[in-house]
Amino acid sequence: MKRITSILLLLTTILSSILFTACGHECTLAEGWRNNTTSHWHACTDPDCTKQTDLANHTWDVGVITKRATQEAPGVKTFVCTECMYQKTQNVAFQGLTEEEWNTALSSDLFINFTCSERTVLKKSGMEIVSIMTYEFEQGKGKITETIAGETASTLLPLENLSGYRQAIWMYLRMMTDYQDYYYEARSKSYKLKGVFTVPTYEVPVDTASVKFKNGRLSEISYTCKVTVEGTIYYLTSTINVTNYDTTKIS
Secondary structure: OHHHHHHHHHHHHHHHHHHHHHHOOOOOEOOOOEEOOOEEEEEEOOOOOOOEEEEEEOOEOOOEEEEOOOOOOOEEEEEEEOOOOOEEEEEEOOOOOOHHHHHHHOOHHHOOOEEEEEEEEEEEOOEEEEEEEEEEEEOOEEEEEEEEOOEEEEEEOOHHHHHHHHHHHHHHHHHOOOHHHEEEEOOOOEEEEOOOOEEOOOOEEEEEEEEEEEOOEEEEEEEEEEEEEOOEEEEEEEEEEEEOOOOOOOO
């Protein structure tokens, strides 16, 4: 029994010696927090001491959007630990333009120097007619180019009518792009029709329609509809592309 007691005392002495050797002093703690991706703590500043005091997991705030998502790139939401101020971020998927952003992209101020081209395909059994109408606008210049059945003709717009043509094209685009008529489809990165509108040119309701934006500006409108001419139904597909904002040059 005495031998067992002696062994236990010896082990206790050795263990105490190890503990005091590891950190046998009162730590001097750093003023600021040390941290990693999951936790934070106060570190001892004394040489060869690795003791961590007040070790705890981060406590995150609700986060704020620090970079808005766009159709071209995801946004960023930043979270901050309320104790040590460590930050983490996560990507935020684009959910579509707000009504304000939509209307800004369609502001008439943007439609000064641009190109608008509409390609229309008119079909019925055994027949297809393709036409392309292109409007180009530069400061003080304008041109219409029309292609039907492979034949192309261009006409410079008279200066006195230039603003009227420009306004008419903008209004034509605007009549087909009411924010309330569309919802965003992430898969196709486009806005699909959920409402109803009438095609100004043909005064018929559309069957389908979609709108696309690029870099915060309108880039494409496409729609399908049926047009009746002298009792014959034609199936029409139209794609309008708006390009060369601020860079259109008329030769």
